[in-house]
Amino acid sequence: MAAPTPTPSSRRTFLGRLSLPERNYLADALRTETVGGVILLVAAVAALIWANAFGSSYAAVSEFHFGPASLGLDLSVEHWAADGLLAIFFFVAGVELKRELVAGELRDPKAAALPVIAALCGMAVPAVVYTAEVLIGGGSTDGWAVPTATDIAFALAVLAVIGTSLPNALRAFLLTLAVVDDLFAILIIAVFFTEKINFMALIGAFVGLVVFYLLQRAKVRGWYVYVPLAVVIWGLMYNSGIHATIAGVAMGLMLRCTRQDGETHSPGERIEHLVRPLSAGVAVPLFALFSAGVSLSGGALANVFTRPETLGVVLGLVVGKTIGIFGGTWLATRFTKAELNKDLAWADVFAIASLAGIGFTVSLLIGELAFVGDADTINEIKSAVLIGSLTAALFSGTLLKLRVRKYRMLHEAEELDEDQDGVPDVYEQGDPEYHLRMAAIHEKKAAEHRRLARLAGAASSKPDSPA
Template sequence: MAAPPSSTRKFFGRMSLPERNFVVDALRAETVGGVLLLIAAVAALIWANTLPGSYEAVSHHHFGPAALGLDLSVEHWAADGLLAIFFFVAGIELKRELVAGDLRDPKAAMLPVVAALCGMVVPAVVYVLTSVSGGGSLEGWAVPTATDIAFALAVLAVIGTSLPSALRAFLLTLAVVDDLFAILIIAVFFTDTIDFAALGAAVVGLGVFWLLLRKGVHGWYVYVPLALVIWGLMYNSGIHATIAGVAMGLMLRCHPHEGEEHSPGEHIEHLVRPVSAGLAVPLFALFSAGVAISGGVVGEVFTRPETLGVVLGLVVGKAVGIFGGTWLTARFTRASLSDELEWADVAAVATLAGIGFTVSLLIGELAFEGNPNLTDEIKAAVLIGSLVAAVLATALLKMRNAKYRALCEAEELDEDLDGVPDIYEQDNPAYHLRMAAIHERKAAEHRRLAELAGGASEENDGPA
């Protein structure tokens, strides 16, 4: 989405081919993980509503070395342990965006950063206003600020709606920036007490991790045990343990050196992303999304100020914030949309970003940790808000699906079968020579078939 340096800069224009290929590969993994996430969420709801005693017994079962301060429940292992893998991948994504992606160019970075900021501030404001007007608690202001990219892509996969790669890249970059601010929110606002000895030891561990990377030391058997030690120390420090995952992800080198096809960060992300998307996040969903849903619970979601604030924050706040941030960026930078897209497309993507599942559930647990009943109601609000946002986004996207399908087909078309989409070769003289030769071969084949058909017709018309 890098823009040319002119006053007529376009938003959501065609990406470079390497960037497009990276985005396509990353989104393919996220889409598969999103479908597994959906399955896990549905399984959690079924389990919690059909066998609630069993669900509670398993999710609250404790195990782990108590001497190390790690005697945790299954639910906490999923939230504090497995999600560290998710945030490790998020840290790598952020680092790559900063050094090789859209965020390396301040002009190109302005759009997703402003859109993501507005897409977090406006939902928080909507929550606060809703909660204050109803006399509710303000502790959950951060719950509706997060976007779940995997869940959003799963919705696209399930409803069969395509999006042009530029809009998908915008959604991915938006989620990366969103994750960054969510990490900062967790670190700053959900840390009550700090054990400075454990935190200092964790920082030393991170320093060793960084030094080993800079020295070019290889071997998972070195880094995995060290990462586990750093994670354990970070957990015992009082700062949320997922911060350790982010920190280690940011330390990886994400720009290839001469002779390297992929940087170490990209290589490790390729290895770890399936574990994150296919195991860590679905298991977190399985042990976090299991709330008892009934008519009374659903009714309370829309009458209790805290839960109503979450729903409105996700459905209204996200859409207004992201769309407004994009429009303001275009307005004050004299940029315009790509000729192939309309503002309705931005509105649809902004509505889709209202699906806030994984990080929203995590923040909900942290915000109302001492109130299990309200925690479950907030989780129900996240589920309902995400569902409403998904339905609205589906309706908006379906209205433009024929246009999206045509754009995607144009992006994928490769008539000369050289592995490069034709749209990226239109300015290449060699491409036009190859296409002319292909068309000539096809025309010759058609002429030959016509001649054979004519000869056969003459034989049939001849004497018996």
């Protein structure tokens, strides 16, 4: 009896090559986020200098109130930055999530399992680390959610500073982690940091969202329609008692992110392309400017490593995030029968997991919500977020630098476009016309080399001129 014919492996490749449309989208999105991340770093440093060198003026500006009091919107500058500007950030996060679900890495449930499991473990383990630390030290568990967030802009800024050319698959994995992380951060804010609900305002916000959805379905276009409607929805959501940034992510999720006949970009892609620079370059840096200005006196810094709540935040970001994401990813590959890209190593996944420990923007926001009314604790929690994020950045930067030569080789191979048609060669190698173009290019180069060789030979054989 003949032995059965072996079947080819059905294992899915983890961190394999992206499709060309996904690669192009990723390049455009990360270019904006990287620039925004550098601006974010500058804003954070400016906030620290301003708050510590000119504390009275920083407090005066941050606490200055303006807005229509009759509408319940007489807010401080800091409050406007946290509730208003971050709504733009979460709007972009909502669009990103919708696009990932319908056209990106999350559209295939099997492919989505890995980043989703990694993101969930990357939020659960830091929460457990924080809770264990404060229970042992006798602190408050209120800040359990602070170390659960990842800041993609800050992480990309670190990559820009250390000059690591990560392969596209690793960048896509980091971005997908951050998108899923943002979704669950929004759910945490909505569920755990909502105390009183004004149902009339909430119903009004819901009606506004329905109108927003119907206008999208009717293909109504024009910023002069959607911007006023978005402001009304945001104001109603704020007055409902639910954090106003929920309005941003809800509207982002309602945009259509699939292309129809004749469209080069879906409405979601087009609007995200317009709003992302505003989010990354203005909204998030301004939030950082009025949230990262914490006192860094010797006593405050010492308390970060002695107080259980702040130490829990640092350990959650640096240790919890790394173990959670790496461990979740490793286990998921075993259960989903996925195999790591042969060009990469598990050390690369570990480095990305440690990079995700940079939890700046959303961690600062959750810290303010978790300890509302306790200014001293909020200041120390923010200090802990800054120190934890900085530690994660230095640790991950060191790990990534160890592999920088390998990353550069992989990145250059992915981006090589020898025939200069705007499409990297790795995406054309199965196209017969590509091979014809490359043969012509190589023949042209060979002819040029032969011509130069003949010229060199003629020059060397020419007799010396008489003295």
